[in-house]
Amino acid sequence: MTFDRSQRRRVWSLLAKGLTGLAVVAVLIPLIAVIGEAVVLGGSVLSWSFLTSNPPLPCSPRPGVTCPTGGIAPAIEGTLILLGLASLWSVPLGIGAAIFASEYSDRFRAARIVGLTADVMSGVPSIVVGVFVYSVLVLYAPSIVFSTLSGSLALSVIMLPIVTRTTETALRTVPRSVREAALALGIARWKTSLRVVLVTALPGVVTGILLAIARAAGEAAPLLLTDGGSFRGFVGLDQQVAAMPILIFTFADSPYQNWIRVAWGAALVLILLVLALSVLSRLTLERLSRRMRGM
Amino acid sequence: MVWGNRLFAGITGLTAAGVVGVLVALVAVLAYTARSTLERFGLRFLFTTVWEPAPLNVYGIVPFVVGTLTTSLLALLISIPVSIGAAIFITQHAPPWLRLPVGQLIELLAAIPSIVFGFWGLIVLVPLMRYHIEPALGRYLGWTGLFSGTPIGLDVLTASLVLSVMTIPTITAITRDSIAAVPTSQKEAAIGLGATEWEVTRRAVLPYARGGIVAAVGLGLGRALGETMAVTLVIGNRNQIPDSLFSQGQTIASLIANQFAEASGPLELSALVEAGLVLLLITLAINLGARAFLARSKVPRAGDDA
Incomplete structure (x- = not known):
């Protein structure tokens, strides 16, 4: 044919x-x-008690022995504390830098570097971030190299470029006319930036924070070198704390069947957390674009 | 209230300097912490093929650079055609009601933590490779030399496959965005000349979106080069230059993850930090390049929309 x-x-x-x-x-x-x-x-392992009990001792089933499943309560606690602290360090810094980058780029050419820096920084491998925070603390605070504080610093370096970039983009979507209207009313420039521009762009800022937390929540590599592997809940900023990604890594690569089951449960909890944050961030972003359409 | 403005500019300026400072400090602190191996081995670090901890204390990065490049490039070999194909289907061929959900699904999948991909690779993919796929590859393609040796599943090939799955959402999403940004007039002109659907894509859309696609591949490559946990779980972790796709290996990232906690002494620690510095510089260069393409690809767009 x-x-x-x-x-x-x-x-x-x-x-x-x-x-x-x-x-x-x-x-x-x-x-x-x-x-x-x-x-x-x-x-198959997810239940209320899985979220509220401690991890089990390692065990593989033998005749006459049933292995306990236990839970991941300390790892959930640790992950939430690490993410909270990391947000505390990265959010104010990121928002400040984003305000400077978007509101002062006319007057200071150097402000344009901020966006580029954030873009480049978001491509830095997360394991390198771990090496970086480890190295800084070895130099300046050797006693807390492996600690909750150290882990939260590493996660904050992961979050920083995402918060900065998304906030800057959101601030730039606020029309110039809004700024001019505020200034024409005699409102000081700094108050305009903070109370008018930032507030108008707030849904976009929230989107950035949520995305950054979602990204940091799943990171195991930087924690490996800073927080280290602990199975305990939070006992102090200068002590190690458990975290879900590290627990999955340790338990997944073990020969114990009950640990592998727990790791799957933790993986599901982590996926649900990250997906919830992503969906939430999408909703807040839609809110921003709805708001901007009205202007 | 001039002082208020000055104070505000000062504070936000400081935070901006802080963000830039973190990036500068990244390079500077790593270089400083790696100073003992930088001084002792100099450029030899980049050309030495063995990693011998104390008491021998000889460190070279070649096996890990080979491992990193092999896994990342093989991963891209698989993920580039698949991702670009998927992006073309989503933007050009899919019925409108399917476009948004499929696109959002792929974006959500990009958010899944890499440790989960590694875990899945270890539990599901490794046995599949070991007992089914690799023996078959060895039987039929063993003569190429690429698939020789005993297949145990924990190897360079499996690591590459896991990486390809992980880079697909990144490349697909950015490619889709750059194809979607091609002006409709460009397509309509081609349709008006009597082009078939594929000819429109091939001759009018893809050339226009080329810059964005190159950037997508670059960002995907950046992700693959630096990926740690997923690779560490499935690559077999042996400090050797892989001689086939079935051999165990190590990437720079997996080397750091594996050795850091059990380094034999300060010199090995310094060598590990220097390995991190090399990885950082490679990924910075690739990301800067990709960003430049992404920025440039926007230029004609801005003019054409008018």
């Missing part, structure tokens, strides 16, 4: 359509497999 030129072109077009469709399937299969595995295996 032979095709003429126009038939050949149409066949090519159909073929391309089919292949790109297959590509979508190829993208979704492994990704759905990952989530499916976590939902099925993690779902």
Whole structure:
């Protein structure tokens, strides 16, 4: 069978359509497999007591022995404390830098470096961030190299560029006319930036913070070198604390069946946390764009 | 209230300097902490093929650079065609009601922590590779030399596969955005000339979105090079230059994750920090390049929308 030129072109077009469709399937299969595995295996251990009890002792089933499942309460506590502290360090710094970058870029050319810095910094491998915080503390505060404080500093370096970038973008979506209106009313420039521009862009700022927390929540590599591996809950800023990503890493790579079960449960809890934060950030972003459309 | 303005500019200026300072400090502190190996080995660090902890104390980064580049490039080899294909389907062929949900699904998947991908790789993919896929590859393609040796599943090939799954959401999302930014007039002109759907994509859309696609690949590469936990769990962690895709290896990131806590002494610690510095400089260069492409690809867009 032979095709003429126009038939050949149409066949090519159909073929391309089919292949790109297959590509979508190829993208979704492994990704759905990952989530499916976590939902099925993690779902089988998830319960209220899983969220509120301590991790079990290592155990593999033998005849006459049933292994306890226990839970991940200290790791949930630790992750929440680490994320809270990391937000405390990175959010004010990031928002301040973003205000400078968006409100003063006309007067100070140097302000434009901030956006570029944030972009570049968000590409720094998270393990390198761990090495960095470790190195700084070895130099200046050797007694807290492995501590909650140290871990929170590492996570804050991960969060900083995301908070800065998203806030700057949000501030720039506020129309110039809003600033001019405020200034024309005789409101001081700094009050305009803080009480008018920042408040108008607030949903965008919240989006950035949520995205940054979502990203930091799943990071194990920087914690490995700063907070270290502990299974305890919070006992002090200068002491180590458990964290969900580290618990998954340690338990997943162990030969104990009950630890692997717990790791799946923790993976599911972590996925749900991150997805909830992502969905929430999308909702706040939509709120920002609705607000801007009215202007 | 001039002082109020000055104070506010001063404070926000300081925070801005703080953010830039963190990036500068990253490079400076790593270089300072790695000073003993920088002085002792100099450039030899980059060309030495062994990593021998104390008492021998010889450190070279070659095996890990090879491991890092092999896994990342192989991962991209798999993820680039798949991601670009998927992005083309989502923007050009998918019915409108399907576009948004599929796009959002892929973006949400980009948010899944890498440790979860590594865990899945270890528990699901490693046995699959070990008992089914790798023996078959060895039987039919062993003659190429790429698939020789005993397949145990914990190897360079499995690490590359896990990395490809992880880079796909990044590359797909950015490619989709840059294709979506191609002006409709560009497509309409091609349709008006009688182009088929594929010809519109091939000749009118893709060339226009090229800068964005290159940037997408660059950012995906940056993610793959620095990925730590997922790789550490499945690559087998042996300090050697891999001689086939079935051999155990180590990337710079997995080396640091594995050795840091059990370093044999201050010199190995310094060598590990220097390895981190090398990784940082590589990823900074690639990210800067990708960002430059992304920024440049926006220029014609701004003019064309008018």
